[in-house]
Amino acid sequence: MSEFALKTELPAYLRKEQDRIETFARQEGLDFFPIVFEILTYDQMNEIAAYGGFPNRFPHWRFGMEYERLAKSYEYGLSKIYEMVINNNPSYAYLLEGNSLVDQKLVMAHVCAHVDFFKNNFAFRATDLDSGGRSTDPVRRPQGYDPNRRWIDKMANHGSRVRKHVGRHGINKVEEFVDCCMSLENLIDVHAPFQGRRRLREEDEAPQEIPRLRADRPYMESFINPEEYLDAQRAKMAAEQDKAKKFPEHPERDVLAFLLENAPLERWERDVLDVVREEAYYFAPQWQTKIMNEGWASYWHSRLMTQHVLDASEIIDYADNNAGVMATSNGRLNPYKLGVELFRNIEERWNKGQFGKEWEDCDDLEVKRSWNLRLGLGREKVFEVRALYNDVTFIDAFLTPDFVIEQKLFSFGWSNKNERFEIDTREFRAVKDKLLSQLTNGGNPFIYVEDANFDNRGELLLRHDHQGQDLRSDYAREVMKSLVRVWKRPVNLSTIIDAKPAMIRFDGKEHSVRQVKS
């Protein structure tokens, strides 16, 4: 796109800064795709941000809404976007015209680390377009790894596909369907890209012959394998075959893929659903690694800026800005702050050797406090972590009680008495559990396709794997409508409401909820 797109090349003085910063970053060991910086006016920036970083997306009012929000909050001075970078090879990053030089440098350093993360973190392997959609080995990469991640082109193609359908079928019809697909967009299986080829169903390989016990003498046959025994065997086989007829054979978490393959959709509908699904998978690694990704970028911008890039006259401006990025307010978790602190904590622990059995087993606080084996493994460790972890495993493996105290983390919940959210506890285990459950599956419920021929009536049965939190019921009902729109038959959802198993059903006209005895 670079030749024909916006005329937004970097001016020479920023180009020079980019070269300088990239050189420092490479010296420090960062390994990133080529980065194309473009400089945008605020309205271009708002537009591209509304489209999730892409200059061309499929048409939808949601982007218009997002644009309005961004434009208004910029106009009224509530917020502005400093920086945006997209996971693409080469990566595109956008700078806001009119920002101070210090800000632009900070953004560049920040972006270098983001792109390093895109290139090296395993989760983003799922966005390699040349791996055929599946990468069974997320870790090992070929020499000179240079994947096809031309998502800018792909998104633009999605745009023209949807526009083509709009041209043929009318905006209202297509938009209504896009709305449906979007309400299903979180029903994907983020692990799917790493599961290898989906296993084809094994067709009728069950033995057709009835298994008999061995009878050495022919005349013993009717005694060893009497008629009743054979009948029982026959019944057993029939039961097994019935079970195999169930479809899908195993619960399917990639609901969108299941619908794509099996729902009675028109061609354009299938195409639209495919677009929404592919984009959902594209964005998945970003919410899977939000804390790490921002933490990593912040870790590096601060390192590069303070040790290499800045001169003394710029340090105050930089610090001011950096403090704004790192600030936590209202008790909210700031992913930048949490991420960078945890990376620094890991580096310190591995430098001092504060890990492993000896460390864990040590009860003496005094010894622990001054524990320093001078291993110097910190740098190596953080690079390893940035490649092999996502937010869930990152928190699970590296969050320590000391860290929770130091960073003043807490868990909170709804208080029925006071009708508000309140701090529950600062206890390590509870905080960690809360954090993990918040991050698991991106904070989305687990929904599986259980049966595509429920009650033998061609109805769809979904199962909500309830892990302690009920579904939001008004939304669930709306989503069921979308599901019926796609599946064209009634849809059932088995879940738990107020600690009782329940089945929500939508038949195209009305919703019904009934209790189920489990």
Next chain:
Amino acid sequence: MSLKVDQDHSRFRQIVRGKIRQNLRKYISQGELLGRKGKDLVTIPIPHIDIPHFTFGEKQKGGAGQGDGDVGDPVGGDPQDGDQQGNGKQAGQGGGEHNLEVDVTLDELADILGEELELPNILDKGKSKIVNEKDRYTGIRRVGPESLRHFKRTYREALKRQISMGIYVKDRPVIVPIPDDKRYRAWKTQAEPVANAVIIYMMDVSGSMGDEQKEIVRMESFWIDTWLQKQYRGLESRFIIHDAVAREVDRETFFHTRESGGTMISSAYRLCAQLIDDHYPPEEWNIYPFHFSDGDNWSMDDTLLCVDILKQKILPRANMFAYGQVESPYGSGQFIKDLREHFGGDDRVISSEIRDRDAIIGSIKEFLGRGK
């Protein structure tokens, strides 16, 4: 500069308009849409449109946070909105309802009004060329008749595609467009109103017209103004107030004069006829006199005089004559009955009773619903 997002944005606006439409009644009667002086925009907060997903119920949610505070202290803000700056929303409320400020232009507002009240567009009443229509080529699109193919753009698209596909040979620059490359001129039909229109507002400011009555008049005239502004470019408004005598005033005075004195409606009608005589020859102008009063005229003689002026001087020149009667605790409300008696069969005279704020909308419909 035009942005790609403009289309999506206007689509969003249209959807939002659907929301506004339901709330329209409420706006009119609450009078939130005033303060238009000089400014072409009114500000209306609307909710964010959330696409429903399978998601967790709010109350069991909770989460992890960072900061000071003891166990049992309230947590400010919703952690799910962590990276969205903006109005600090009370935790525990329904998710996703960020209030957006949406500016609606008066043109759009008039459209909404028109759609909601099913107002007909104003008919050409036979005066010299009220509207001029013109086709203008304003843009480019991907489909169209071959006769409108934009050769240069098509060529450029084909060239771009060939370069990006790597099949462009510099030494033998043959460009072959495929259907997807084709670009066509797109046109828009633009209506250019030629004739002008004038609204002459008359209001009774006699002792019986209280603040509430004037507020109603104010709101009603705002909407009438908005609608006619949409129909005619270059709409003028004139304002007349009267008690026992009438005088022409500016907008500010019209809406803010203190009440006093008795009521001689004829004085206003006479001034109105005078205005038309002096400034608005009916061949060139669409004339809309609106009169608002509590219907408590001084004497029957004066009422007869009014009818006479209307018949002789105003009606032959105006598109229509509208009389709105607001109910006041003091007024007898006789005038509307007299009017109806004299002009019962004449559809140029429209009278409407406005009991309270909620009746404004019906009254607007009565006034403008005939498309005159």
